[in-house]
Amino acid sequence: MAIYTRTGDAGTTSLFSGQRVSKTHPRVEAYGTLDELNAALSLCVCAVQSDALKPFLEGVQQQLFWFSAELASENETPTPSQRYISTAEIDALEQAIDQAMAQVDAVHGFVLPGRCEPAARLHLARTLARRAERRLVELAGQVNVRQVLLRYINRLSDCLYALARLEDHLAHQQQIITEVATRYRAATRTTTEPTRMSLSFHELHQLVRAAMTRASALGVPVVISVVDAHGIGMLTWRMPETLLVSSTLAPKKAWTAVAMKTATHQLSDAVQPGSALYGLEAQMAGNVVTFGGGFPLWRDGNIIGGLGISGGSVEQDMDIAQAALAAIHMGNDQ
Incomplete structure (x- = not known):
């Protein structure tokens, strides 16, 4: 079965309602940026060291599908059969933020975006979440957008920052352990005397x-x-x-x-x-x-x-x- 339809060759795409709009329409820009974010999160899932973090990020990816589906529809509220973002998802993000930040040192300025690969990928995803938020704010100026969606995308970028900080912290811990172990092994090497x-x-x-x-x-x-x-x-x-x-x-x-x-x-x-x-x-x-x-x-x-x-x-x-x-x-x- 061919995946190409040729219907978008003229620079338009179809919403769930069937209405065709420009691919640069604010609604398309918003859910298209969420698609970029979702792809970046796939790289994060592959890179992070914490086993507990992988299913959490995969859950966020699933939520972004719900989010995108809602934006691709002109209905102002989700239908009863539709999965949608609620305050429960925001609460889960805030809990993850609190748990991550409790494990790292406080900072009072800017930090470089990632000193290890998992953290760098999470920071990249964070910047995409910020861009998605800007696109959503732009869309909300033209059509009705549920306030919970704006809260969710804002909290998601905060969460990705906190998780990036945690990954950097865990990587630094491992670096110290490796350095100490290396020095100790060198100090206790065998001798012929x-x-x-x-x-x-x-x-x-x-x-x-x-x-x-x-x-x-x-x-x-x-x-x-x-x-x-x-x-x-x-x-x-x-x-x-x-x-x-x-x-x-x-x-x-x-x-x-x-x-x-x-x-x-x-x-x-x-x-x-x-x-x-x-x-x-x-x-x-x-x-x-x-x-x-x-x-x-x-x-x-x-x-x-x-x-x-x-x-x-x-x-x-x-x-x-x-x-x-x-x-x-x-x-x-x-």
Whole structure:
């Protein structure tokens, strides 16, 4: 069966009533733009990562068919047998907006339209929804259009913005997880000299003693924590009168130094807004420390553990840690 009828070759098309109008008629422009939006949403369904989002977007696509059918008819109200947009569909869009925005950081300015492919496609669909809204407003100036349709298309563009923000957020989370996992695997790679890939009891003793000596000289009681190459605690020592919070921070600094394969003070710039690891602290539920006092322990280019010092200022903690590393003739880099 041929899909071409040749009836539109002269630049006209038929409404549901049978009336023929120009293909540039405001009514045709309105439902034609909804058709563009529906096609763009198909690309979004193929791209989004969330399994729950796919059926939601497919539901919106079905609603756009109802919407277009209503615009292609000259009847002012839908017939009893016709599916149509109601306040229930608007409520569902608002619920989706609230759920998405609750998971992302607040912004107080413009955002670039999509830093990952699913978000970029959703933002493109958003712009088409805005264009459809403009076409609908134009049509409403000439014929009667149900107010609920104007509310729906306005809310749909808001919803697509919120979903794009959420997709960007989820992609950034995955990027952080991948980066941390990559660094951790690199830090715990196997070696042909297993006996040299850990601190000896003598080295551990010298490390702690040097740290305590330097802390005493500075008049700063600290907690000293050492972990192995897998981030597992080997020793934690608390000097008298040390701040209670230091008993939590020192092990976290040592673990961070191993997990991120770098001194903790070197992470400060990397977690600032716009940097590669922005959001790392929040995503790691506070287990990562990004201020000074944590140092990885290296031997022959391999990481063998981490040292964390907490109790003084950042500068004092770093000073004490570096004195401890020097005592066992170990630098804090490869």
